[in-house]
Amino acid sequence: MAMLDCHNPACQTSNFEGNQFCQNCRMPLIRRYLWAMGEGRYDPDEVLAGRYLCKSKNIFLDTKPGLLPNNSAEVPAQVVPYLRLSPWQLHVPQVYDWLERQAASPLLLLEQAALWVERLEGQAPNVRLLPALTDEWGKATALRQFNWLWQMANLWQPLHSEQVGSSLLKPELFKVEGSLFRLLELRLDRGDEPSLAQLGQLWQSWGAIASLELRLSYNKFVRSWFKAKFITLNC
Numbered sequence: 001m002a003m004l005d006c007h008n009p010a011c012q013t014s015n016f017e018g019n020q021f022c023q024n025c026r027m028p029l030i031r032r033y034l035w036a037m038g039e040g041r042y043d044p045d046e047v048l049a050g051r052y053l054c055k056s057k058n059i060f061l062d063t064k065p066g067l068l069p070n071n072s073a074e075v076p077a078q079v080v081p082y083l084r085l086s087p088w089q090l091h092v093p094q095v096y097d098w099l100e101r102q103a104a105s106p107l108l109l110l111e112q113a114a115l116w117v118e119r120l121e122g123q124a125p126n127v128r129l130l131p132a133l134t135d136e137w138g139k140a141t142a143l144r145q146f147n148w149l150w151q152m153a154n155l156w157q158p159l160h161s162e163q164v165g166s167s168l169l170k171p172e173l174f175k176v177e178g179s180l181f182r183l184l185e186l187r188l189d190r191g192d193e194p195s196l197a198q199l200g201q202l203w204q205s206w207g208a209i210a211s212l213e214l215r216l217s218y219n220k221f222v223r224s225w226f227k228a229k230f231i232t233l234n235c
């Protein structure tokens with residue numbers, strides 16, 4: 001089992017990851033699980049920057065939660081959209097730390113990420129990604145589907161203004177936590193700006209997999225939303 005330090009500055013005792021409380025000072029332990037952005041290949045038990053322990057693909061545990069993050073004074077460009085989108089942190093993770101890499105952009109470690117932590121008595125928690133929206137879509141009620149779409153629709157404008165609107169066109173980034181829509185990470189728009197029409201096409205493609213009854217009301221919903229959106233944009 002992995003070890004992590006107590007965050008109490010006067011203690012800092014090393015504890016098993018599965019412990020609820022520090023074995024020395026009895027403070028509740030902070031287990032901060034982070035998502036490492038991008039396509040990195042990490043081995044379980046690999047440690048980055050002397051503190052971030054790889055639990056499984058791209059999921060890390062901060063083993064020294066009492067220390068401040070390492071990040072340098074200069075904020076990399078990739079971090080800025082996360083900072084600006086902090087009012088939307090229910091749906092968008094936040095940057096906890098970043099690590100400089102040679103010949104590559106900094107590695108961003110995200111907190112409040114789309115991770116599901118299952119607590120197990122006396123063992124290390126089981127941490128994995130939240131379910132993919134595309135897997136849950138067909139099982140969800142029409143009300144829940146509309147609810148997810150409504151959240152995506154509300155995210156479009158703020159993400160678009162930060163040049164990360166194309167994140168809403170990548171279903172592999174869509175996670176759900178019950179009725180809540182969550183993005184795994186943000187992707188910078190490159191080249192062409194993403195358009196509302198592309199978002200519409202993506203939604204329409206989901207509508208096609210629904211029942212006929214739902215498809216009709218779904219298409220009506222998409223059309224009316226886009227109509228309203230275009231009117232707003234044209235004002």
Ligand SMILES: [Zn+2]
Nearest residue numbers: 006011022025
């Ligand atoms: Zn302690």
